[in-house]
Amino acid sequence: MTSREDDALAQAAVAALTGQLALAPKPGLPDPRDLDARSTRREHDSLRWSARALAPGLAAMAASARRTGEATPVLRAELGAIGRCTEHSVGLAGGGHKGALWALGFLVAAAALDPRAKARELAANARKIAGFNDKGAPKRPSRGSTISAKYGAAGARGEARAGFPHVRRALEALATARDAGATENQARLDALLTVMSTLQDTELLYTAGPFGLRHVQAGARGVLEAGGTATQAGAEALAALDADLNERGWSPRGSAGLLAGALFVDALPSL
Incomplete structure (x- = not known):
């Protein structure tokens, strides 16, 4: 059985994820505009529905952390096992959110370990948890780990082990x-x-290789350097980037998952 506090953390994480899905216009990413497009409507509906399937697993992760009381190899193994079961449940509900699940899972567990922690302390707790190896993880490399090894990218695991630097950058930008x-x-x-x-x-x-990654990074910087989305120039740069990525079929899904993590941390003081 999970406590009301664990359920509240899980629901806050799901709300952060659905809040990310509701954001528009997101360049190259599913957003509410898809509901007017027959070709992508089903994907966006599926993502909104399957996001709710994360709640039981995230509540179980919070309960495991609260019961353990500190970052340990045992806690890391439990989070891994819960996460893989949750991936299966989300797949049955429509799929998606794999990156967001692991980011939110570590952050929910860190919040359960220390409910009074601020963003920096929360990230440090998540880093401690992620620093242990998950001995129950499948031996077969995942697509993400294969790409990380090939290109030297940090990937989801590296982001967690570094204390979610991009979640912290997103909070500063907010x-x-x-x-x-x-x-x-x-x-x-x-x-x-x-x-x-x-x-x-x-x-x-x-999907796009190193050239595509640099292209997307440069496009995002261009919007920010134009003054951000609150300015006319920034809004025009965002529209151009959005059209470009949609035409190319490139989707920065990793960034979307980390934004959901930032929105979760941002909401914690109100719980």
């Missing part, structure tokens, strides 16, 4: 944009672009 008077949608888009501008996204490396 605060900066809000202080400058941006709307919440604009602040979140700026946070997404901040992640996209530097993340070694293994999904992009898989």
Whole structure:
């Protein structure tokens, strides 16, 4: 049985993920505009539905961390086992969210270990948990780990073991944009672009290679350098990047998952 606190953390994580899905316009990523397009409507509906399937697994991760009380190899193994079961459940519900599941899972567990932790301490706790090897992990390399090894990219595991630097960068971007008077949608888009501008996204490396990754990073930087999405120039640069990525079929899914992690951490003080 999970506690009300564990369920609250899980629901906050799912809300962060669905909030990321509701954000628009996201360059190269599913968003509500897909509901008007027959070719992509089903994918977006499926992602919204399957996001809710993460809740039981995330609550179980929080309960495991709260019961263990500290970052240990045992906790890491339990989180791995719960995560793989949750991946299966999400697959039955429509699929997707693999990267977001692991990012949110580590962050939910870290929040359960220390409910009063601020963002930096939370990231440090997540880093401690991720630092242990998951002895129950499948021996067969995943697509992400294969791409990470091939190109030297950090990947999801490296991001967690580094203490989620891109989650922290996204939180800084959120605060900066809000202080400058941006709307919440604009602040979140700026946070997404901040992640996209530097993340070694293994999904992009898989589909587009190093050239594609650099192209997307440069496009994201271009929007930010134009003043961000709250400015006319930035909005025009975002529209151009969005059209470009959609035409090429390139999707920075890794950045979307880390934005969901940042939105979860951002919401913690209100729980």
